[in-house]
Amino acid sequence: MSKLTTLHEFIMDRQADFPFASGELSRLLSDIAVAAKIVSKDVRRAGLTENFLGNEGSTNIQGEEQQKLDVIADRQFINMFKTGGEVCGIASEENDDFMAFTSERAKKGKYVVLFDPLDGSSNIDVNVSIGSIFSIYRRKSEAGSEATLEDMLQMGCDQVAAGYVLYGSSTMLVYTTGRGVNGFTLDPSIGEFCLSHHNMKMPENGRIYAMNEGNINICEPGIKKYVESYCQQTLEGASRPYSGRYIGSLVADFHRNLIKGGIYIYPDTTTDPEGKLRLLYECNPLAFIAEQAGGLATTGRERILSIQPERLHQRVPFFVGSKTMVEQAMSFLK
Numbered sequence: 408m409s410k411l412t413t414l415h416e417f418i419m420d421r422q423a424d425f426p427f428a429s430g431e432l433s434r435l436l437s438d439i440a441v442a443a444k445i446v447s448k449d450v451r452r453a454g455l456t457e458n459f460l461g462n463e464g465s466t467n468i469q470g471e472e473q474q475k476l477d478v479i480a481d482r483q484f485i486n487m488f489k490t491g492g493e494v495c496g497i498a499s500e501e502n503d504d505f506m507a508f509t510s511e512r513a514k515k516g517k518y519v520v521l522f523d524p525l526d527g528s529s530n531i532d533v534n535v536s537i538g539s540i541f542s543i544y545r546r547k548s549e550a551g552s553e554a555t556l557e558d559m560l561q562m563g564c565d566q567v568a569a570g571y572v573l574y575g576s577s578t579m580l581v582y583t584t585g586r587g588v589n590g591f592t593l594d595p596s597i598g599e600f601c602l603s604h605h606n607m608k609m610p611e612n613g614r615i616y617a618m619n620e621g622n623i624n625i626c627e628p629g630i631k632k633y634v635e636s637y638c639q640q641t642l643e644g645a646s647r648p649y650s651g652r653y654i655g656s657l658v659a660d661f662h663r664n665l666i667k668g669g670i671y672i673y674p675d676t677t678t679d680p681e682g683k684l685r686l687l688y689e690c691n692p693l694a695f696i697a698e699q700a701g702g703l704a705t706t707g708r709e710r711i712l713s714i715q716p717e718r719l720h721q722r723v724p725f726f727v728g729s730k731t732m733v734e735q736a737m738s739f740l741k
């Protein structure tokens with residue numbers, strides 16, 4: 408029987424890749440894993456207690472109804488970051504503004520974290536996979552001072568690490584620090600994330616497309632053409648038609664495509680002219696992982712990781728997945 412590598416061991420081994428690292432990033436990643444285990448425990452019990460299911464009765468900055476678990480997960484992650492000492496400030500999809508931590512210890516923290524505590528939360532009540540997504544940057548402001556908006560509005564290519572936790576048929580944590588992508592499955596019997604997907608690579612091509620096709624007539628004609636006359640075209644030898652698969656939970660759709668090959672599209676529409684997904688909490692972290700795994704992530708026209716963010720809750724169109732498929736989809740927009 409081969410020896411299990413726990414996430415903690417893996418993080419410690421990888422610390423040697425960064426010769427001048429002081430261990431803060433390693434501790435931060437370990438803190439995220441602990442918060443993820445606590446959220447996973449709550450998600451797994453969601454149907455059993457009224458405290459976890461249903462609306463919180465509030466809306467977030469984007470006017471979306473907050474679910475009870477959205478709020479619980481948000482508090483859990485914030486609490487972990489606030490007390491860990493590595494993070495000077497955070498921005499969360501669930502909160503209007505960013506949060507600069509005020510304790511002397513936190514003000515010395517090197518990092519900021521931007522995150523979506525529970526993505527796909529409209530799926531919670533129906534027991535469909537959901538996820539948490541995080542993105543870590545080195546602060547721009549001086550250590551010892553409070554975090555600033557400039558710390559939060561950094562380009563995706565400056566991410567130090569990014570990852571997601573998928574609460575699916577098992578709970579998985581997938582992350583990158585810019586040296587490949589690795590996936591860890593939570594073994595509930597020992598309460599540890601264990602290395603299960605080493606050096607993940609997204610197949611260069613695939614035959615799955617994921618899109619909310621209810622929007623097909625309100626997005627630009629090139630997308631309709633790509634879906635109807637390319638993805639759905641019957642072409643022997645070209646593995647078409649593709650299979651349409653849409654969970655409506657970005658982390659789950661992305662994870663499936665990462666493993667099997669595929670494309671996920673959330674374009675701009677006449678009702679959402681900037682698209683629906685948020686650059687800082689959803690697109691940048693998944694774009695970093697996609698590129699590290701050999702895939703591509705664009706707005707349909709430009710690389711996601713090269714966008715200079717202007718606002719915390721900025722939205723962008725999102726095309727992410729297998730390289731050949733994303734390039735093909737983009738060619739319909741030209």
Ligand code: AFP
Nearest residue numbers: 526527528529530619655656657658
């Ligand atoms: P919710 O968190 O509100 O369920 O939104 C999920 C999400 O941001 C992303 O995870 C999905 O892929 C996408 O939105 C689904 O959006 P549509 O319901 O418009 O297809």
